[in-house]
Amino acid sequence: MPLKGxxxxxxxxxxxxxxxxxxxTDDGNLRHxxxxxxxxxxxxxxxxxxx
Numbered sequence: 171m172p173l174k175g176x177x178x179x180x181x182x183x184x185x186x187x188x189x190x191x192x193x194x195t196d197d198g199n200l201r202h203x204x205x206x207x208x209x210x211x212x213x214x215x216x217x218x219x220x221x
Contacts, residue, residue: 185208187206187207188205188207
């Protein structure tokens with residue numbers, strides 16, 4: 171789908187949140203999730219895209 175308009179700027183996200191959770195539900199949601207904070211260092215931690 172092409173975007174209509176002018177002056178779009180696309181940026182790569184640079185923040186990684188640390189989330190603790192118990193597991194995944196059958197429909198793909200996190201079970202008992204809690205936000206722990208932002209990671210200062212981007213290391214090789216497991217990164218998941220939720221969509």
